[in-house]
Amino acid sequence: MTEPGSKFRKKRLDRGIKARADTIFAVASWREILYLLLPRALPAGFLLLLPLFLDGYWEKVLVYACMFGLLALSWDFLASCGLFSLGQSLFFGLGAYLAGGLNYYLHWPPVVTLPVATIGGGLICSALLSPVMRLRGVYFAMVTLMLPILFMKGIEATGLLGGTHGLSALSPLVHDKVSAYLAVLGFLVCLFAFRRVINSDYGLVLMAIRDDDRAVMSGGINIYWRKSQALFIAGSVGAFAGALMTHHYQFVGKSVFALDYSILPVAAVALGGQGSFAGAALGAMILVPLSEALRALGGLRIAIYCSILILSILTLPEGVFHYMERKYQQFETKVEVR
Amino acid sequence: MAAQGPILEVRRLSKNFGGVRAVHEVSFTLRRGEFLGVIGPNGSGKTTLVNLITGFVKPSSGSVFFKGAEITGKAPYKIAGLGLARTFQMVRLFYNLPAYKNVIIPLCSPRVKRLRGGKYGEKDDAAIDILDDMGFERDSFVPYKPAGSLPHGYLKRLDLARALALRPELLILDELFSGMSMSEVASTLPIIERLNQEGLTIVMIEHRLKELFRVVDRVLVLNFGMKIAEGTPSEVMESDAVKSAYLGIEVDVEAQAG
DSSP states (O other), X not given: OOOTTOEEXXXXXXOHHHHSOSSOOOOOSHHHHHHXXXXXXXXXXXXXXXXXXXXXXXXXXXXHHHHHHHHXXXXXXXXXXXXXXXXXXXXXXXXXXXXXXXXXXXXXXXXXXXXXXXXXXXXXXXXXXXXXXXXXXXXXXHHHHHHHHHHHHHHHHHOGGGGGGOEXXXXXXXXXXXXXXXXXXXXXXXXXXXXXXXXXXXXXXXHHHHHOHHHHHTTTOOHHHHHHHHHHHHHHHHHHHHXXXXXXXXXXXXXXXXXXXXXXXXXHHHHHOSSSSHHHHHHHHXXXXXXXXXXXXXXXXXXXXXXXXXXXXHHOTTOHHHHHHHHHHEEEEEEXXX | OOOOSOSEEEEEEEEEETTEEEEEEEEEEEOTTOEEEEEOSTTSSHHHHHHHHTTSSOOSEEEEEETTEEOTTOOHHHHHHTTEEEOOSSOOOOTTSBHHHHHHHHHTSHHHHHHTTSOOOOHHHHXXXXXXXXXXXXXXXXXXXXXXXXXXXXXXXXXXXXXXXXXXXXXXXXXXXXXXOHHHHHXXXXXXXXXXXXXXXXXXXXXXXXXXXXXXXXXXXEETTEEEEEEOHHHHHHOHHHHHHHHOOOOOHHHHHO
16 A cells, blocks of 8 residues: 555666676576576677678668777777777777778788788877876877877878878778678677676776776786776777778778767767676667668758767666666566655 | 895985975884884874875985885885885775775786786685685675775775785885774774784874874874984883974974984
């Protein structure tokens, strides 16, 4: 019986399997195996099958979504150790120009340029940003925002690396299906690897640096070395996306340093939810196809796109992924407040 | 432990924040295995002295030697890696992590790897062992609870556990007992005493003089950033400079310190 005017609150309970242990899953039945496996296997399997059914335009959209997914994952990884980047296009552009330049001037095949651009891009990123690693929050963000602009204007003004025209007629990746699968595989590997790393002791130290760097230093850990490692990893992921894009479009131009590649990954993370990587991935997978689907609307496209983004952040500030995860992992019941 | 020279030597260490002399020309030496207390009224420069020694603040002048090697102005993680651990007056913990995960962070340091013969080993178990020693019962839920949900006394001991995880040779405790209840102090003090008896050199900054004087070998008194007295607890309490600093009797402090 409830009295009139009494208030209710939601009471949340973890489903049994989650509560059993923090680190060890004692899996007892098929039901529980599926409970754990399906949320991971279903989206992964879906993405892996997708390139078989898509052609032409929508295949390009898939590759594009994976690119943004990689940039969003890279952003989330940096954010997990307290480095807030507004310059994802720096990572993206460095990878794109490394692959493009090596292919255009030295005629190296994509089999070589992709790994070289990935590793080289990561190294250059950590070298460029090492001097500003000591900066926190908005100061670090400002520097990362400036660097891609510096590169873009430098290429524009000096005419190096093709100047404003860019480098065209680069080697393609054998077949469009190959680049689609490289994008999807790279995206999935990065997603699951990041989720694993952040739950290891290595990830624990990274997150501790975000929470309190002085406490980590007093534990005898060189936080600057750890941060430059994180920069290398995040830079490599972004550079891989850029290199893949270069060969997919067989072109690289100064637009790879554009603000879109810096801001949209942040928007994807804001939509999907920060800190879990799955949120960043999901955000990118929603945002990119959505923006393409809205093309039919013509002029109002960007306005509607922005409205959807604002609404989702207002209604689900925790992020779409965290909302879904909560619904999946927990029972909710209404309890009367006395 | 064989006594081979002082473990810590501080020479004419000074720090000015603008016009404020936070620490002024402080010198002292510390033997291996010694238990030194540092006392002084609020704002007398005790915490700044700790920050100067551990590298969190760069000194304006003077030098610090640890195990015979100069560490003045070195990065905090390097100094910690040499075996000089500290706790914080305002505990700096990772509140959303389980308590034992807090202790894992120093266990990930190169120093611990080196001391364990190039292997990190099972860090979770090692962390639980250290916490059990600090009174976090192994078989209870306490080590697994988020640090933020623990009472203040536990947080202070968790900070201590984290410093000990580094296997330090010198431990600096910055007001470990502040905010602790009488019973929490009573249960923590024996742990500190035992650590010292096992050979750990300890510098303890404290406002609770009664507890401090019971355990320390020697006391250093600071006022307005200057060392005004040094000696055994009873010697220090007889000093006029100390009486004036604590009780406000007019005494020429400069002359006493000189």
